[in-house]
Amino acid sequence: MVCGSRTVSALPLGNELRGSAMSVDINIRHAVKKYGENVVIPDLSLAIHNKEFFTLLGPSGCGKTTLLRMIAGFNTIEGGDICFNGKEVNAIDPGKRNIGMVFQNYAIFPNMTVRKNVEFGLKTRRIPADRIKEETDRFLSLVHVDQYADRMPDRLSGGQQQRVALARALVIRPDVLLMDEPLSNLDAKLRIEMRTVIRDIQKNVGITTVYVTHDQEEAMAISDRIAVMQAGVIHQCGKPQNIYLRPVDLFVATFIGKSNLLKGKLLLDGKAVRVQFADSYIVDIPYISEEQRKPQEVVISCRPEELVINVDERGEGIHGIIKDSVFLGLNTHYFVELDSGEQAEVVQESNIDDILPPGKHVRLMVKTSKINIFNADTHMSIMQGVKLLTE
Amino acid sequence: MKQIRRFDFWSAASLTILGLFGLFLIYPLGGLLKEAVFLPEKGFTLDAFRKFFGKSYYYSTIFNSFRIALTVMFLCLLLGIPFSYFYTFYKLKGRKFLFVLCLLCTMSAPFIGAYAWILLMGNNGLITNVLKGLGVRKFSIYGFGGIVLVQTLKLFPLVVIYMNGAFRNIDSSLMEAAESMGCKGVDRFFRVLLSLTMPTILAAALLVFMRSFADFGTPLLIGRGYTTFPVLIYNEYLGENGSDYHFAAAVSIIAVGVTGLFFLIQKLANSRFKFTMNAMHPVTAVNPKKVSGIFMHIYCYAVVAISMLPQVYIIYMSFRKYNNSILLPGYSLVNYQKAWSKSLLRATGNTLFISFATLAVIIMVAVLIAYLVVRRSNIINQAIDTISMLPYIMPGAVVGIALVIVFSHKPLCIAGTLGIMIVALAIRRLPFTSRSATATMMSISPSIEEAAISLGASKLASFVKITVPMMSNGIISGAVLSWVSIITEMSSGVILYNNRTITLTIGTYVAINNGVYGVAAAFATVTTLLTIVCLVVYLKFTRLEDIRM
Numbered sequence: 001m002v003c004g005s006r007t008v009s010a011l012p013l014g015n016e017l018r019g020s021a022m023s024v025d026i027n028i029r030h031a032v033k034k035y036g037e038n039v040v041i042p043d044l045s046l047a048i049h050n051k052e053f054f055t056l057l058g059p060s061g062c063g064k065t066t067l068l069r070m071i072a073g074f075n076t077i078e079g080g081d082i083c084f085n086g087k088e089v090n091a092i093d094p095g096k097r098n099i100g101m102v103f104q105n106y107a108i109f110p111n112m113t114v115r116k117n118v119e120f121g122l123k124t125r126r127i128p129a130d131r132i133k134e135e136t137d138r139f140l141s142l143v144h145v146d147q148y149a150d151r152m153p154d155r156l157s158g159g160q161q162q163r164v165a166l167a168r169a170l171v172i173r174p175d176v177l178l179m180d181e182p183l184s185n186l187d188a189k190l191r192i193e194m195r196t197v198i199r200d201i202q203k204n205v206g207i208t209t210v211y212v213t214h215d216q217e218e219a220m221a222i223s224d225r226i227a228v229m230q231a232g233v234i235h236q237c238g239k240p241q242n243i244y245l246r247p248v249d250l251f252v253a254t255f256i257g258k259s260n261l262l263k264g265k266l267l268l269d270g271k272a273v274r275v276q277f278a279d280s281y282i283v284d285i286p287y288i289s290e291e292q293r294k295p296q297e298v299v300i301s302c303r304p305e306e307l308v309i310n311v312d313e314r315g316e317g318i319h320g321i322i323k324d325s326v327f328l329g330l331n332t333h334y335f336v337e338l339d340s341g342e343q344a345e346v347v348q349e350s351n352i353d354d355i356l357p358p359g360k361h362v363r364l365m366v367k368t369s370k371i372n373i374f375n376a377d378t379h380m381s382i383m384q385g386v387k388l389l390t391e
Numbered sequence: 392m393k394q395i396r397r398f399d400f401w402s403a404a405s406l407t408i409l410g411l412f413g414l415f416l417i418y419p420l421g422g423l424l425k426e427a428v429f430l431p432e433k434g435f436t437l438d439a440f441r442k443f444f445g446k447s448y449y450y451s452t453i454f455n456s457f458r459i460a461l462t463v464m465f466l467c468l469l470l471g472i473p474f475s476y477f478y479t480f481y482k483l484k485g486r487k488f489l490f491v492l493c494l495l496c497t498m499s500a501p502f503i504g505a506y507a508w509i510l511l512m513g514n515n516g517l518i519t520n521v522l523k524g525l526g527v528r529k530f531s532i533y534g535f536g537g538i539v540l541v542q543t544l545k546l547f548p549l550v551v552i553y554m555n556g557a558f559r560n561i562d563s564s565l566m567e568a569a570e571s572m573g574c575k576g577v578d579r580f581f582r583v584l585l586s587l588t589m590p591t592i593l594a595a596a597l598l599v600f601m602r603s604f605a606d607f608g609t610p611l612l613i614g615r616g617y618t619t620f621p622v623l624i625y626n627e628y629l630g631e632n633g634s635d636y637h638f639a640a641a642v643s644i645i646a647v648g649v650t651g652l653f654f655l656i657q658k659l660a661n662s663r664f665k666f667t668m669n670a671m672h673p674v675t676a677v678n679p680k681k682v683s684g685i686f687m688h689i690y691c692y693a694v695v696a697i698s699m700l701p702q703v704y705i706i707y708m709s710f711r712k713y714n715n716s717i718l719l720p721g722y723s724l725v726n727y728q729k730a731w732s733k734s735l736l737r738a739t740g741n742t743l744f745i746s747f748a749t750l751a752v753i754i755m756v757a758v759l760i761a762y763l764v765v766r767r768s769n770i771i772n773q774a775i776d777t778i779s780m781l782p783y784i785m786p787g788a789v790v791g792i793a794l795v796i797v798f799s800h801k802p803l804c805i806a807g808t809l810g811i812m813i814v815a816l817a818i819r820r821l822p823f824t825s826r827s828a829t830a831t832m833m834s835i836s837p838s839i840e841e842a843a844i845s846l847g848a849s850k851l852a853s854f855v856k857i858t859v860p861m862m863s864n865g866i867i868s869g870a871v872l873s874w875v876s877i878i879t880e881m882s883s884g885v886i887l888y889n890n891r892t893i894t895l896t897i898g899t900y901v902a903i904n905n906g907v908y909g910v911a912a913a914f915a916t917v918t919t920l921l922t923i924v925c926l927v928v929y930l931k932f933t934r935l936e937d938i939r940m
Contacts, residue, residue: 072841072845074841074844093844094841094844094845095844095845095846095847095848095849096847099845100845100846101841101842101845103838103841103842104838105836105838107836107838107839107841107842108842109839109842109843109857109861110839110861111857111860111861111863120843120846120848121846121847121848124846124847124848124852125847165842168842168846169845169846172846172847178845
């Protein structure tokens with residue numbers, strides 16, 4: 001059931017918002033997007049679950065907004081198909097897909113008051129006037145802009161406009177909520193506040209949501225699942241912690257969070273699998289997948305919190321010299337230059353002792369259970385338990 | 392975004408507009424070209440062109456027109472840019488009043504100024520007689536100097552209006568940045584301000600050039616033997632030696648060639664300045680220093696006062712007692728009485744009807760063109776965009792001649808109707824309105840319409856309910872000035888009018904031609920009055936700063 005023929009009046013009208021929208025799952029199969037000869041998305045498949053908060057994450061130009069607009073129907077699809085609840089929607093107009101869309105620049109109608117903006121979608125659906133008022137009031141107060149209902153949009157702050165855009169998209173009880181970098185025009189503090197608001201409202205309304213952002217921290221804070229995209233291809237799709245802890249390749253490892261990349265070799269010593277770093281520092285890594293247990297050149301990705309500073313310069317670890325440090329209260333960041341010339345960033349919980357001074361010789365050790373190892377040629381992870389796509 | 396689209400409302404709009412252009416622009420131009428190079432008895436011939444370039448009496452009109460237009464252009468920039476600079480950057484006393492007067496200057500029919508200057512400084516003019524008393528005799532308002540004076544005073548406000556917009560687009564941080572690097576005062580004016588506003592300066596220069604080049608009333612009245620292009624066209628068309636369509640058409644083609652050439656030169660110059668600006672913090676006006684402040688006030692008020700002088704004097708003259716062309720002592724309403732009997736009412740009615748009908752047509756077409764060009768860019772719509780700019784390089788007299796040639800016989804005989812006047816005026820004005828509508832359209836983010844569509848509105852509904860209201864500010868501010876230039880339009884009308892379709896401006900011209908100067912003054916006064924009423928209504932709806940051409 002996808003088309004706009006379903007009217008809101010068929011829905012229950014209780015004060016309880018949960019479950020009032022009829023959410024859907026979205027299936028994208030072998031989608032292709034071309035602009036003339038230029039292929040933006042070569043072949044993309046994706047399943048978005050019912051009531052899920054799903055984020056498309058990637059650097060600018062990776063095709064994430066293009067994909068979102070294909071789901072919305074503003075972009076055509078040149079191959080494959082997109083289904084809502086199993087029904088193909090490739091050729092259906094955006095207005096008939098029953099979607100709610102929030103735009104990067106909010107796209108609030110500047111010639112209408114806040115109330116008129118929110119009412120707009122209901123009016124085009126020819127809902128009776130008293131119902132329109134009731135629904136509009138409910139959603140205005142849901143996003144806490146009821147006191148500005150009669151203001152013109154130019155007298156609202158960015159955060160308030162964002163809330164109006166959200167109310168306007170939700171009031172029509174869409175099957176899918178689509179959001180295109182909705183927080184990118186807000187300042188840092190408001191961005192964090194609004195992402196909580198969006199998350200809460202989404203859970204409250206219980207609606208399948210597709211969210212586009214290039215901010216990996218925002219994506220992790222808000223999403224049930226994330227798809228990391230680059231150049232029109234999904235590199236990895238999974239829960240935030242999955243992607244952060246077991247990235248599928250070097251791109252994901254470096255795009256999500258900060259990673260230090262160190263060169264090394266995979267060695268087999270009887271049954272033990274070991275990684276040798278440049279400085280003949282060797283650790284046992286038991287988490288290598290069975291088929292990858294063979295000698296090979298590797299790249300080791302260690303997040304700053306996965307490195308440990310050993311102040312005993314003759315002890316175990318990779319030798320290096322502290323170049324600089326940044327004290328950030330809870331943590332202190334150290335920038336260490338290794339003998340190989342590689343730079344590494346290390347995060348340590350600040351302690352009451354003095355900060356290690358620049359020029360100090362130290363050794364770096366790794367937390368073996370957390371680090372990720374990639375084949376140096378293919379850049380693919382050779383760890384156990386890495387999933388490219390999780391259904 | 393490339394999409395395969397079904398035939399919808401916009402495809403229909405596209406084809407309709409193309410059809411209208413074909414019928415009312417391309418077809419008449421084709422007719423004009425054919426008339427210029429084709430004679431029934433001789434077939435294809437270039438005789439008319441040979442005739443034109445064979446006699447200095449004819450070809451000198453090109454140089455005359457070019458010289459006048461260039462001189463007027465430079466003088467207008469010279470007068471207008473400092474005026475606008477003082478106006479935007481300093482708090483002058485009576486700013487609003489100053490600007491309204493400035494607008495009024497440019498809103499009179501072109502030749503009314505010429506006529507008033509003749510009354511003031513002609514052979515028996517007021518100022519001439521005063522100067523005679525002082526022993527100054529050797530000057531003449533007639534000829535080159537007079538045309539330049541009248542046109543400069545009428546056209547410099549265009550530069551002011553353009554430059555006000557450009558100066559307001561400059562972010563104050565740019566000015567501060569220049570100052571922090573030690574560039575200020577006059578130095579900053581030339582090195583920063585003028586280079587930042589160069590695209591606008593060039594646009595204003597082009598507009599002034601085109602207006603001056605196409606102006607027909609002023610050189611006709613005050614030229615006295617200094618013949619310009621449009622006057623030549625008109626004389627050949629309606630000359631004392633009988634009308635010569637063939638030659639008039641040829642001269643028209645040459646005229647379009649000359650203006651087209653200048654248009655290309657301007658485009659070429661403009662292509663060197665490709666940047667966009669949008670001020671987050673526009674410059675706020677400051678109080679001027681004492682001495683320079685006094686100078687600024689004197690400058691601005693003097694320029695406006697001199698420009699307003701002719702109109703004020705005409706109003707005064709309309710209440711003087713006249714016996715046909717003989718001025719009698721004392722005051723009376725006899726001029727209005729006579730004007731009334733000479734179809735003042737019909738002329739006013741026609742003027743109002745034609746202007747509002749034209750306005751409705753061009754707004755509708757311009758909005759549609761803007762949407763098609765910005766949102767539905769394809770070959771047909773690009774063609775529409777280019778064709779819509781064509782009238783920009785066509786002097787009014789050329790439009791008039793072209794329409795008369797093709798529409799005074801079958802299959803479509805509409806010459807002599809109000810309809811053809813509306814067509815002529817709509818063609819003349821369309822480039823300006825469609826330009827400003829397109830610019831407004833470009834500033835509207837497509838996601839606003841997409842938002843409406845995602846909420847279930849149809850494409851047409853989202854256009855009507857969202858896009859058009861959002862454009863309305865830009866449209867209204869352009870429309871009022873269009874309206875004024877329509878009611879004061881003369882050069883095409885004078886070729887197309889007849890007794891039934893006479894307008895106020897043409898009524899004035901006819902009265903001057905017949906030597907009944909008092910009646911002419913009465914017609915001119917009514918025109919001015921209408922303009923003022925319109926301007927007042929307009930200012931109720933628009934902020935002064937938003938005025939655009």
